[in-house]
Amino acid sequence: MEERKVFLDNRPWEEAREEFLEALKNIGFLHPTPGEKIPTQEALGRVTAEAVYAPLSSPHYIGAAMDGIAVRVEDTWGASEGFPRRLVLGKEAWVVDTGDPLPEGSNAVIMLEEVTFIDENIVEIYAPAIPWQHVRLPGEDILAGEMLAPTNHLLTAFDLAAFLSAGVTEVKVRRRPQVAILPTGSELVPPTSNPLPGQIIESNSVMLASLVRQWGGEPHLFPITPDDYDLLKERLKLALSQADVVLINAGSSAGREDYTARLVAELGRIFTHGVATKPGKPVILGLVEGKPVLGVPGYPVSAALCAELFLRPLVYIKQGLKPPEPPEAQAILGRKIASSLGREEFIRVRLAQVGEKLIATPLGRGAGNIASLARADGILRIPRLSEGYPAGAEVKVVLLKALEEIQATLVITGSDDPLLAVLGDALRKLYPGKGLAVAKVGSLAGLNVLQRGEAHGAGIHLLDPASGTYNVPYVEEYLRGEQVVLVNLAYRQNGLMVAPGNPKNIKSLKDLVRKDVTFVNRQPGSGTRVLLDYHLKLQGLEVKDIHGYEREETTHLGVAARVALGLADVGLGIYAAARAYQLEFVPVAVERFDLCFFREQWENPLVQDLVKVMASEEFRKAAQRLPGYDLKDCGQIVWKNF
Amino acid sequence: MEERKVFLDNRPWEEAREEFLEALKNIGFLHPTPGEKIPTQEALGRVTAEAVYAPLSSPHYIGAAMDGIAVRVEDTWGASEGFPRRLVLGKEAWVVDTGDPLPEGSNAVIMLEEVTFIDENIVEIYAPAIPWQHVRLPGEDILAGEMLAPTNHLLTAFDLAAFLSAGVTEVKVRRRPQVAILPTGSELVPPTSNPLPGQIIESNSVMLASLVRQWGGEPHLFPITPDDYDLLKERLKLALSQADVVLINAGSSAGREDYTARLVAELGRIFTHGVATKPGKPVILGLVEGKPVLGVPGYPVSAALCAELFLRPLVYIKQGLKPPEPPEAQAILGRKIASSLGREEFIRVRLAQVGEKLIATPLGRGAGNIASLARADGILRIPRLSEGYPAGAEVKVVLLKALEEIQATLVITGSDDPLLAVLGDALRKLYPGKGLAVAKVGSLAGLNVLQRGEAHGAGIHLLDPASGTYNVPYVEEYLRGEQVVLVNLAYRQNGLMVAPGNPKNIKSLKDLVRKDVTFVNRQPGSGTRVLLDYHLKLQGLEVKDIHGYEREETTHLGVAARVALGLADVGLGIYAAARAYQLEFVPVAVERFDLCFFREQWENPLVQDLVKVMASEEFRKAAQRLPGYDLKDCGQIVWKNF
Known part of the structure; x- marks a missing residue:
């Protein structure tokens, strides 16, 4: 039998990540992606690659700010309720709608509500106007030359409207970071409802691609590569030529057909093979041709966690963004939870708002149980040097769902029955936003x-x-x-x-x-x-x-x-x-x-x-x-x- | 001159909205959109239109949970460190990788790390195995028949992975609510860098379309309709035939060429024309052919606010979701702010985390100033029956940006200089996530x-x-x-x-x-x-x-x-x-x-x-x-x- 490494590293993941990011920084990889010009109307959620300046002022001309009549201030002097003044339409007063350019010679607008139309030619006013009243002057909102948004700014609907108002019809944004996802394993089959024994439905790449998309990246999904070293090598090279980051899933452990580590070592350098987390231990952080190659384990919960810890920062940094902190909440641990010393454990929890208390209850810990991750309300981290927490401990939980949704969910403990799921379904139909969870x-x-x-x-x-x-x-x-x-x-x-x-x-x-x-x-x-x-x-x-x-x-x-x-x-x-x-x-x-x-x-x-x-x-x-x-x-x- | 209504209603917006939603409910409009089957891999961010059940168990066969050797428990009895047992490969022990189906006759797996390969045929073990050890049994994670997600559930990356693992290759999701956006006004021109005086760049429809997309809807952008009653009527009818909701922007006030109200009254019914808000007063809530038709004002900040108050709930409700509460923070008001009695004012504010205090400073209040909305960190509401707040008041602010981003932004007051924007831009480039704002x-x-x-x-x-x-x-x-x-x-x-x-x-x-x-x-x-x-x-x-x-x-x-x-x-x-x-x-x-x-x-x-x-x-x-x-x-x- 060929020799194999059967023991993985067991490094703290933060240390492994920091070393990896440092190495990526040193080779210049952490520079944000280059900019690409796109039409402003398509730039929602993109990140500016350079500061955006206003070519035009907004407004860009002198215009009426109200519906009414435009007048010369001098012609309105002396008007009062007791002694109204009459103005000739087309000569001393001009009917204007909001946004109309001010007719030449006028310098104020009187609101429609304050005017009486006597006949087709004459209007009556009851107060004098002051200069520029109800008039919008150029640059009131945006001045030509003004910086509208800095570099590395995530664009909102309001930014786009401001850009267009100021004549910015194209914007230079970061190219979306390209992430190649290579599913590998001879046992894998594409999604099907009829797998044979020994066939595993390849569901991770859709999950990983969805996460990449949510983080602002663009996934490239590769077909399943069987356990064939040379084919995997060929595909990896292709992926490296197309993407900024390559993720190989799975084959990241040290099994007989786990080729990722050998491949990365052959073509480049491995920084870490194995971190002290549960799940997610057999991760590979490598560098090939100046690009990060991540090997992540095949169990879906492990894959999700590794992507979260090691891929997510890259996708944000390449966009010029700081990876946002996930929302957290303080909760009370429902039951005692034990964890082994020496590795950080990430526990899925259900949260229940019972009276004043937010209660966290651990869910299934199996790395294969993706359904429990889908159902989880949050993740509880148990540090490497802790053996767990007693029941009643106050813990910090990273939220996977909005607190609002959690607070509108009834948690029924005790015995399960399929009828409870049907009841929960009916609750959601009749009271959208409310839910029922069974523990x-x-x-x-x-x-x-x-x-x-x-x-x-x-x-x-x-x-x-x-x-x-x-x-x-x-x-x-x-x-x-x-x-x-x-x-x-x-x-x-x-x-x-x-x-x-x-x-x-x-x-x-x-x-x-x-x-x-x-x-x-x-x-x-x-x-x-x-x-x-x-x-x-x-x-x-x-x-x-x-x-x-x-x-x-x-x-x-x-x-x-x-x-x-x-x-x-x-x-x-x-x-x-x-x-x-x-x-x-x-x-x-x-x-x-x-x-x-x-x-x-x-x-x-x-x-x-x-x-x-x-x-x-x-x-x-x-x-x-x-x-x-x-x-x-x-x-x-x-x-x-x- | 033709007769025109020049005074609008001045109803509390909550009352107007409630009445409108009640009317929509009564005609059955608030039922979520019908379902459409789409491939599971495309369902991220969509909402289930029916409960999703697992056709398959996961795992769906008996498989190894670790890399190692599969054995019959009976063959391992008595093994110990002192008295190892030797097993014949292919007869008493079979090498398996994680996920491999268990060879017939075996009922446990011993991990690779606990096995010594003596030669090509013989392995040595040092402890007895217990039944089903390191074996994954069918249904451990998902049981065939189990409900994986209820109706009206917003799908995450993890849901999709769970669905695929259980053989769900298609999912019935709510059709995205279709929102037709009709920009109207003879003064409007499509985005350009060279508008003529009197031409207003039509930037609202891109903003409104972006908001609709963020809320989960699908915008239909119509071309600009000039102030032509019959053409607008024709376009409105077309829009009604294609969309669930129609938004006409602008022409919602009572100016000479504000046709929206007349048109909605002719074809259907107006529930509200004018609400007691600033900005956003001249809004129209109407119903034509059983579908809501909203008229929103042309000033971009007014348009954004009206969409937020009246369109957003419809887009969520039509998806079977409860409109999420926007995030809020407690802040201290930097300076006194006055507001008129009788209308609710929505004030854009800048937020600055100075020491322990989060300070809110009002920004420009002009309804045309979209740039100030783009820059705003939050919105402060001043109720109808309040005349404002004194400096130092503790106020609740709806956040438009993440608190994390606000806290990483330096606020420089005093005099402005274009060099400060350039400095802020350099700060963002060198320290992504950090920013500089000038007040x-x-x-x-x-x-x-x-x-x-x-x-x-x-x-x-x-x-x-x-x-x-x-x-x-x-x-x-x-x-x-x-x-x-x-x-x-x-x-x-x-x-x-x-x-x-x-x-x-x-x-x-x-x-x-x-x-x-x-x-x-x-x-x-x-x-x-x-x-x-x-x-x-x-x-x-x-x-x-x-x-x-x-x-x-x-x-x-x-x-x-x-x-x-x-x-x-x-x-x-x-x-x-x-x-x-x-x-x-x-x-x-x-x-x-x-x-x-x-x-x-x-x-x-x-x-x-x-x-x-x-x-x-x-x-x-x-x-x-x-x-x-x-x-x-x-x-x-x-x-x-x-």
Whole structure:
């Protein structure tokens, strides 16, 4: 086997970036791109490459500033309410509209409202005019020769209007920085809905191109290059001839077919291979033919982070701009978060404005989970020399969404159900700008989160095995002393999900203890788990006899996916999940799914809007597409203690 | 003459807008635009027209999560550092890269770093594996059937990546709201550098189109329609057939050729004609063929404000979005500002971060002055029932620029000089992101502004008539007790500006008292005025004998413009201004232009950067293009008292 470097550097990313920028500065790369002349009307969002001066004054002639009559001041002397003066139209007074050039010989305008037209030839005025009254003099707004905008200025709609008013019809702006994006990997396929096993849909280049565009650059998307050293080399050279910066994605690590580092080392110089971040560690900062070549990892969250840390500054600097600081907010950490010493971790968080507090809750940390980045409200950074933060810590969060949007989003913790997404969708339709986010932790844990004031409500379906009733006994026990309301979301069918055709012939819970049957479970504390245990006990079945009882998923869909993939024969879940995976469904029970709110949040207008949506035609209709639900009590208060 | 309505309504704009939106809601207009399917890769910044569900799980197959070897867990039992186990490649262990499908029969991956390759066939491992270790299971990140984004969601780069990963290759997004923009007015001409008197450059439609684009809409720019009722009617009908909203600019007032109101009344219904705002009063809110038709005034600042108040909400609502709240900041008002009762005034302000305080200083209030809107950092609203605010009032300002940019901008008050713009330009070139703004009030007033802590520095050129020296006596008198430093900017030539060819044969100040000579003056307190008065006194000339002594301009360029236009024969000013207007220049004196800083601001790194720029080659070279300046002491401390 050929020799490979298997250990990467582990440098602080700021240090790596600084060294890289310093090297780029020394070779003159950080000079902004040259200017190109474009029509002023197309320059929105572009950056000036030189100062813009006004060739013309604005206004450029003497004109009326109001609709009215133009007069000679001398002809108006002595006019008053008691002794009006009459002026002859066309000789002593001229009707003018705003913007009309002042007729020769006149030097003031009297407003229409202050004039009476006696007949076609005569007007009457009631006060003398003063020189230049209601007249716009050349240069009042812009003076010829004035600097309208300096170099390196990001052009706004108002700048363009000012330029055009002053006769600037072309403007020299920075050429957009050109960023070549080279997706590489034999496993990659272009976006498709039918990938084969082992094929990975290449979605990073669209994400990276979109980011480059947002930063003001122009992406060049290259086709996928398979793991072929020579082809990649050829494409890299082509990219270098077309672009200011080249980004190779992925192959930046030290795997068997990770060619980027070798290639950059062959053609140029590597400054850094590996930084102390999570995600994003296997990044390459290199220089080939005087241009930066970045190798970024293939996991989408890693790719996004590396682009943010190392590409974004280049795109701004090449435009002559300082990379803007992202907006931040102070938040309170909902739960403890641990992190390894020695690397800076970037954690996606959900933010919830609960009363006065902005609560940050960590989301999934997997580098592959781009959906969690799409859903994240912010990013929490845990420094290299920290092992994390305790629950309740006050932390700074970089915002990915507007605080306004976050504050208009209800966060429902507890158990998840696909119906909640449908409800959130209906909320957005009926109340644009408002939203619903689900932070799924299971029913019981949800009550805990609610207790700590970290969510607006909780979805629960907790069966009390002693009484056979739902939710109320749990609320009374776990939320003792609190003022609480339970609102029904739905009654839903729970059952066993099995492969199409039910090949193992599973008819009831009794079949779970069969030797040839593999089960997949839900996590402890989830309502489904409680339901399972209740029924197992009722039927005298032992959990130790169930093969796979200890294998857990945290959602209904997760359970369904396992069964669909043959990783398990059966799981307990809801009809909607079974249907999404074309599984067969053996009903076991109907359970009640309620939303639980503290009184304080119940009175939150956003929660009241949600309850209105639960009663709406819009939601009822959309919910029909999910079978297995009975909405007869949906939106009704089923219990409250205040 | 035909009858015309000359008085407009004067309704509170919020009331007018609410009534209008209510009417639009009632006819169903506020429903978001229908959806259109577009490729996911083109959907950045678009808004979902329906919820997006995942057709595929991600990952969609069982794959390696790390580079390493795939193994059967059972084959690894018992391995330890002391008793490694050896596995046969291709039979018990398979080399895999991240993303590779797991070879059949394997159910865990051991990382490359934890494996030793003994030879081509044998690997050694040092610890047992646990099931599914370093394996990615289908649906770990996204589960088929999951809702990836709700309706009315603004799509980000991360959303697009998540969609593609889950096999969503097309997405149904809101059609961009179509906004037709009809510029109208016989005086309008398309952008040009050579307008004739009476021609107004049509710059509003580019500004309005740019705003529409920023809000997510798609502008349709119509050609200029002259003041021709039937042609405008024809164009309006065409626009209504193509667009969701039509904006007619201008002709919205009640002048002779203001046809918009008549036209809207003929074809549909007018809800409001005139709101109680300044600027922006003569706005028309109308409805024709079930679509909103807005008439907005021609002055660019009025047009921008009306679009912001009445068009922006429509563009957002039609996309299914809530119009975002603009960012705001608390500021302290630098000087008293008066406003009339009965209308809400929108005042452009400059913001300066001086020490701990963010100071707001009102800019020009003219509705025609688009350059002042381009330069403004924010907008201060003075409510209808307020007569204004005293100096020092704490006010809320809507930000037009990022606070970060405002905080990196030095505000120099006092006297203006074109060299300061050149200096600011050099600062931006050498320190991207940093800037210099000039708040010209004249030299003496500048010391006052400095005293009140409302600017970082002041430009002054104040001759002490008693001693014949510059600046120091004034600082000692007006800034008594303060720690102050004076840094020279330049020595500049001051002289008389006269028309080309010097038709009145003006040779010295003595010619100013000639009966056939008209003068234009600078405002009291300006250095130029002091200089003039000093020399007049020296030469025994009387101001009462100077025709035009009382006519004042506040800048050198203003004086030059008057002379260039023949509105005056002569004015006192600087060479650069004379040159900009191709005037002849009769030198009268060399004066010293210093920058004055308090010690606290002198120690501000931004001020120190500015001083470095004053010494830079970049600035020196750029300054050479402005003749009449001697930079021998530029950037030198000429006096300090600490």
